[in-house]
Amino acid sequence: MQTTGGYLHELFFAKALCKALEKKQVKIEFSTIRFPQYFIGLLAYFKLQSLSFKALHSAQTALVVSRMAWVVLFKQVLKQHFKSLVVLHHLDWSVPSSKFYKIYLQSFLYVLNRFKIQGIGIIVVSPFWLKELQQNYPHLRVFLFPNLFNPIDYETYITKTKSNYIHLGQWSWKNDSAITELAKQLYMQGYTCYFSSNNPEEQCHHEFYDVICEDHSAYLKRMASAQWTLALSSYKEGWNRTAHESILVGTPVIGYANGGLSDLLQLSHSKIVKSPNEAFSLICQNAPHISNCSSLIEQFHTNKCSQYLQPILQFLG
Numbered sequence: 001m002q003t004t005g006g007y008l009h010e011l012f013f014a015k016a017l018c019k020a021l022e023k024k025q026v027k028i029e030f031s032t033i034r035f036p037q038y039f040i041g042l043l044a045y046f047k048l049q050s051l052s053f054k055a056l057h058s059a060q061t062a063l064v065v066s067r068m069a070w071v072v073l074f075k076q077v078l079k080q081h082f083k084s085l086v087v088l089h090h091l092d093w094s095v096p097s098s099k100f101y102k103i104y105l106q107s108f109l110y111v112l113n114r115f116k117i118q119g120i121g122i123i124v125v126s127p128f129w130l131k132e133l134q135q136n137y138p139h140l141r142v143f144l145f146p147n148l149f150n151p152i153d154y155e156t157y158i159t160k161t162k163s164n165y166i167h168l169g170q171w172s173w174k175n176d177s178a179i180t181e182l183a184k185q186l187y188m189q190g191y192t193c194y195f196s197s198n199n200p201e202e203q204c205h206h207e208f209y210d211v212i213c214e215d216h217s218a219y220l221k222r223m224a225s226a227q228w229t230l231a232l233s234s235y236k237e238g239w240n241r242t243a244h245e246s247i248l249v250g251t252p253v254i255g256y257a258n259g260g261l262s263d264l265l266q267l268s269h270s271k272i273v274k275s276p277n278e279a280f281s282l283i284c285q286n287a288p289h290i291s292n293c294s295s296l297i298e299q300f301h302t303n304k305c306s307q308y309l310q311p312i313l314q315f316l317g
Contacts, residue, residue: 003198005147005241006089009125013087013145014063020309021316042100061316063087067101069108076119083316085143087123089238090259091132096173113137121315125239126260143312147239150302154248157224162288164191165226167251170242171195171202171211174233182232182276183209189284196223196242224249227288230279231255231265240264244300252290254279268293 045067052071056062062072062084072084093102112120121141124130133142166186168179175195183193186208193209196219203213214222223229229246231237236259243253243264253270255261265272269291273279298304 006238008241009089009147009239010065010087012148013123016305016309017063017085017312020306020313024313045100045104061085066105069105072120073108073111073117076117083119083121085121085123085312085316088129088133089125090129090236092236092259095235109137109140113139121312123312126263128260128263129238141315143308143315145308145312146300147241147244148300148302148305148308149244149248151248151297154220154245157220158250159224161225162227163225165222166191166193166283167223167226167229167242167246168193168195168209169230169232171197174235176234178276179230179232180206180209182230182280185280186283191227191283194222220245220249223251226251228283229253231261232273232276232279233258233261235259237261243270244296247290247293247296250290252288254282264296267296267299 048067049071052064052068053074056071056075059075060082062075062082064072064084064086066086066088069086072082072086075082076084091105093106111117112122116139118141121143122133123143123145124133125144125146127144127146130142130144133140166183168183169175184207186193195209195211197203197211197213200213202211204211212222223242223246226246229243229251231240231243231253232255233240234256239260240255243255243261246253247264247268247270253265253268254273255265255270256274257265257272262272264270270293271282271286273282
């Protein structure tokens with residue numbers, strides 16, 4: 001089971017919310033229901049809905065991911081004074097996923113917006129998606145709770161000694177042939193290219209790049225010594241944890257301004273490109289230089305946690 005950036009965000013948010021509620025002397029029962037990253041068939045969805053419904057039997061408040069959205073909607077209809085939060089990372093319908101999930105989520109948002117259901121709040125991870133949902137679903141209750149980091153945790157990894165590494169980002173289904181072709185071009189120029197992974201089964205060696213799985217400390221150390229980190233996802237990202245952490249360890253980022261990643265790149269004054277060829281030219285013609293990213297650090301610092309939680313706590317009552 002892979003630990004994705006989305007899951008880490010959900011877990012951080014859940015713990016922060018529980019801690020804030022406990023300070024208000026609200027009794028908390030915290031439980032996790034988690035399935036593999038990729039579902040196989042409708043049976044997995046039905047099983048998840050059933051387990052979620054049972055888990056929420058006596059709950060007054062629920063925090064769930066988007067695959068459990070209809071469960072809390074049913075609970076909202078059946079139970080008065082029930083409040084729930086649904087974490088939604090992105091709404092890019094071009095992302096490969098089951099048709100059922102797309103219909104599941106689209107219909108949920110339509111019903112929520114059409115009938116102006118106020119007992120369900122949507123949690124998004126970036127300003128881009130906050131604006132997107134507010135424009136397309138004006139009657140939704142949408143709240144921003146982004147990926148929050150303490151830069152002190154990354155200071156020990158920052159180094160002025162750079163290798164010839166180019167970090168191609170996370171190895172995933174989002175990588176296309178254009179990125180591996182870019183790796184070949186960079187290899188021919190003397191660069192050592194690698195993808196990072198948190199799944200040991202994905203670790204392997206290719207002619208022009210490696211896929212490396214290592215613990216978080218080693219991952220940060222390697223990324224800090226790289227000249228650049230690339231974030232070339234053609235999909236509208238929810239955010240991009242890898243790019244954010246790269247900036248915190250002092251390695252500049254080159255990426256596409258898609259989805260929430262556009263907020264990250266703009267706030268950190270990172271290099272924005274529109275094609276792998278443009279990224280290749282930029283790498284070959286420019287020395288790596290970390291831009292002023294104080295705006296990014298300040299806005300997405302862990303000390304802002306209570307600020308982001310305040311409107312959510314007011315919604316929960």
